Amino acid sequence: xxxxxxxxxxxxxxxxxxxxxxxxxxxxxxxxxxxxxxxxxxxxxxxxxxxxxxxxxxxxxxxxxxxxxxxxxxxxxxxxxxxxxxxxxxxxxxxxxxxxxxxxxxxxxxxxxxxxxxxxxxxxxxxxxxxxxxxxxxxxxxxxxxxxxxxxxxxxxxxxxxxxxxxxxxxxxxxxxxxxxxxxxxxxxxxxxxxxxxxxxxxxxxxxxxxxxxxxxxxxxxxxxxxxxxxxxxxxxxxxxxxxxxxxxxxxxxxxxxxxxxxxxxxxxxxxxxxxxxxxxxxxxx
Amino acid sequence: xxxxxxxxxxxxxxxxxxxxxxxxxxxxxxxxxxxxxxxxxxxxxxxxxxxxxxxxxxxxxxxxxxxxxxxxxxxxxxxxxxxxxxxxxxxxxxxxxxxxxxxxxxxxxxxxxxxxxxxxxxxxxxxxxxxxxxxxxxxxxxxxxxxxxxxxxxxxxxxxxxxxxxxxxxxxxxxxxxxxxxxxxxxxxxxxxxxxxxxxxxxxxxxxxxxxxxxxxxxxxxxxxxxxxxxxxxxxxxxxxxxxxxxxxxxxxxxxxxxxxxxxxxxxxxxxxxxxxxxxxxxxxxxxxxxxxxxxxxxxxxxxxxxxxxxxxx
Numbered sequence: 001x002x003x004x005x006x007x008x009x010x011x012x013x014x015x016x017x018x019x020x021x022x023x024x025x026x027x028x029x030x031x032x033x034x035x036x037x038x039x040x041x042x043x044x045x046x047x048x049x050x051x052x053x054x055x056x057x058x059x060x061x062x063x064x065x066x067x068x069x070x071x072x073x074x075x076x077x078x079x080x081x082x083x084x085x086x087x088x089x090x091x092x093x094x095x096x097x098x099x100x101x102x103x104x105x106x107x108x109x110x111x112x113x114x115x116x117x118x119x120x121x122x123x124x125x126x127x128x129x130x131x132x133x134x135x136x137x138x139x140x141x142x143x144x145x146x147x148x149x150x151x152x153x154x155x156x157x158x159x160x161x162x163x164x165x166x167x168x169x170x171x172x173x174x175x176x177x178x179x180x181x182x183x184x185x186x187x188x189x190x191x192x193x194x195x196x197x198x199x200x201x202x203x204x205x206x207x208x209x210x211x212x213x214x215x216x217x218x219x220x221x222x223x224x225x226x227x228x229x230x231x232x233x234x235x236x237x238x239x240x241x242x243x244x245x246x247x248x249x250x251x252x253x254x255x256x257x258x259x260x261x262x263x264x265x266x267x268x269x270x271x272x273x274x275x276x277x278x279x280x281x282x283x284x285x286x
Numbered sequence: 287x288x289x290x291x292x293x294x295x296x297x298x299x300x301x302x303x304x305x306x307x308x309x310x311x312x313x314x315x316x317x318x319x320x321x322x323x324x325x326x327x328x329x330x331x332x333x334x335x336x337x338x339x340x341x342x343x344x345x346x347x348x349x350x351x352x353x354x355x356x357x358x359x360x361x362x363x364x365x366x367x368x369x370x371x372x373x374x375x376x377x378x379x380x381x382x383x384x385x386x387x388x389x390x391x392x393x394x395x396x397x398x399x400x401x402x403x404x405x406x407x408x409x410x411x412x413x414x415x416x417x418x419x420x421x422x423x424x425x426x427x428x429x430x431x432x433x434x435x436x437x438x439x440x441x442x443x444x445x446x447x448x449x450x451x452x453x454x455x456x457x458x459x460x461x462x463x464x465x466x467x468x469x470x471x472x473x474x475x476x477x478x479x480x481x482x483x484x485x486x487x488x489x490x491x492x493x494x495x496x497x498x499x500x501x502x503x504x505x506x507x508x509x510x511x512x513x514x515x516x517x518x519x520x521x522x523x524x525x526x527x528x529x530x531x532x533x534x535x536x537x538x539x540x541x542x543x544x545x546x547x548x549x550x551x552x553x554x555x556x557x558x559x560x561x562x563x564x565x566x567x568x569x570x571x572x573x574x575x576x577x578x579x580x581x582x583x584x585x586x587x588x589x590x591x592x593x594x595x596x597x598x599x600x
Contacts, residue, residue, distance in 0.1 A: 024420075124304050130531055130579050131305075134538030135556075139572055142560050143312055219429045223542060226431050227557060246435060246546070253439050260432040268427040275423065 022279065028272025035266055039085035046079035050236045062254055069254040071244060077254060080236035081262055087230075087237045088266060091148070092218040095155035096210050099217075102156070103163025104206055108194050110164065111171030122168070128161040137220050141229040148231045151224060155217050166209050170202040208281045212274030215267045222263045238263050291588060298584045303355075305576040310354050313569050314347075363570035368562035373570030376555060384551035387470055388540055392529075394475025395482050400525075402479070403486025404518060407494060418483060425480025430539035434473045434546035441469060470547040474539055478532065485528040489521035496520075523590060530586030534579055 020026075038045060054074030062069045068077040110121040128136070140154035174180060175198065183197050224230050225239025226246075233240060238259040245255030338344050345353075357364070363373040406418040442448045448469050493499065494517055502512050541553030548554075552571070559567040 123301055124308075126583075127301050127305050127576070127580070130534050130583055131576065132534040132538035132579070134541065135534075135572075135575055138541075138556065138560075139312060139568065142568060215427065219427075222429050223431060223538075226429075226542070227545070227560070229560070242431065242435060249435070249439065250443060253443070256435045257439065260436055263429060263432055264424075264427055267429070268424060271423055271427050 022276045024272050025276030025280075028269045028274075028276065031265060031269035032273060035085055035269065036089065038082055039089050042082045042086055046076075046082045048076035048079040050075065050080040050083040051234050052076075061252075068258050069252070071241070071255055072248055072252075077241070077258055080241055081238070081258055084236045084238045084241060084259065084262065085266075087148075087235065088218050088221055088263070091152055091155065091221045091231075092214045095152045095217045095221075096159060096214045098152070098156035099159035099213070100163050100206060100210055103160040104167040104199070106160065107164035107167025108171050108199060111168035112175055112190065112194050112198065114172070118168075121164075125161040125164050128158075129165065133158045133216065133220055134223050137224055138227065138229060141224055146229050146232050151221065151230055154224070154229075155220050158220060159213050159217055162209065162213055163206060166205055167202060170205065171198055174198045174201055204281060208274070208277040211270055211277055215270035215274060218263070218270065219267055294584055294587050298580050301583075302577065302580055305580065306355060306358055306573065307351075309569060309572050309576065310351055312572075313565060358573060363573060364566045366559070366564055366567040366570070368559065368564040368567065373567055376567060377552070377571070377574055380550050380552060380555050383549055384540060384544070384553070386467065387474065387543070387549065387551060388536055390467055390471035391474030391478050391536060391540070394471060395478025396529075398475075399479040399482025400486055400518075403483040404490055404513060406483065406487045407490035408513070410491065415487075418487070422480040422483045425477055426484070428477060429542070430473065430477060431542040431546055433477065434470070434543050437469055437473055438546060466547075466549075470543045470549055473543050473547075474536065477539060478536060481532055481535075482525070482529065485525050486521065489524040490517055492524075493517045493520045526586060526589050530582055530589075533582045537575065537578070 052075060054070070056074065058070065058072055058074045060070040060074075068081065070076055071080070106121065106125075110118045136158045137154045140157055141150055144150035144153065171194075175193075180193055180197055183193055188197070221230065221237075222239035222242070225237045226243045228243065230239050231237050241259040242256050242263075245252065245257075245259065248255055361374070365371065366373050366376050369376065402418055406415045409415050448465055499512065499516055502516050507516070537552075540551065541556055543549070544551040544553030545557060556568070556571055558564075559571065
């Protein structure tokens, strides 16, 4: 190879090999698989209806009947925790998907066009990147109002900038490569070059990073729900459960503690996975 | 150096302008308009029209935009609707406790994060490296309010070592103040430490393989001199970048921490503004945050020049 750059696509086999040799990556993968399965099979796994109130059994501590106790409406914490996984994963996944599509498109187009346009776009993205994710999400969610759709939009916007960054850098090197020149000479339009020739060469970079940013998206979702800007009650969300638990923190510790660990484990699983994927796709750190 | 500084300061201006425009647009995205939000659903059409007139919402958009910019650049961020005091006044009242909290967190993060990161890099793949990597990954995975709640439950409620309800406003003596600051600052500091440690480790690992380190060793430099003056100094650029970038996260985390530990500060101010649907206060806070972030970014860039002489000549 005469023209080796950092953007050289990693062969899938090599990536898998490096990934599978990392023990922590397996921990992350197993954890995440377990959480996804719990979310998918929630109706079969949850012992109770997550919305069913039971005034007689208010604020019950963990017991054989209610494994993780009940909340101030007598709802089963374990069942709410299981259903809450659905919201966290769904919001995180959809938000990252939107951010990935929009961000990558912005990065590729900006890098391909270059010049003043590119400088302005990057200037704006730099500010978005350094603006506190939580505050940006908070402002957007506050302006739009609390709902599932608005929550996803708010989180997606906060994650656009990193994707654009990752997509832009390889575009700038790739657009000068011979195969792009060749397809241009062949009569391909700019859109076709950008999305058929340049994009596939960086897709692995983008996908690798999305795992790390999904961790950040889920953290933002939980934080916004905790502040009260998430999916409105009575829907079970982990952040919302902690919010309710926080109100009863002096006499019912289990309300806040269990959803806290659920969030922690999910974010940790994604971080472990993302770290391992990034290390595996970056030949220098092998 | 002077030219570099001036150029960086000039670059910050367009960025600020873009941010202000974004905030202007965002506030205009509120469903309905500001007047109907302020007065609520029951407002009469006359009252709405009068308020629109007062707020200048009837004027063309570009006039509103120019008026907005004019206000911001003359330091007028408007009046908080919920309290009737100026936004600047509201912010200045609570700012000292937020600054106190974030400074304490930065100190904790750097004091523990830097040495641990260096130690992890020096013992690469040893047990210390392994443990510190896992600890830092766990630290990074904690949303600030989750770690805050867990600390509150364990140290304040179960063990009773610290007061459950914080608040620097009580005007008590120094040791009480420290006790109130301890848990929130530790909460923010530990997350920051995880971050600093990770970056320090990565940066040190990059530098330690450089030729000049080998040369230094061959010359007979002691390990301390080698690590501190040669390796660490050259690792500082990525560390400074990340710490600068982390400032935004730190502010976000301090918002959550202030809510959990019931401390006065920007965080409680934001949540209060949210609950009262006080959009002028929110807008003002956004502008102030944007301004702070841009200032910190600029300072971060300027810090490069101090650490790395090569930057000046670019």
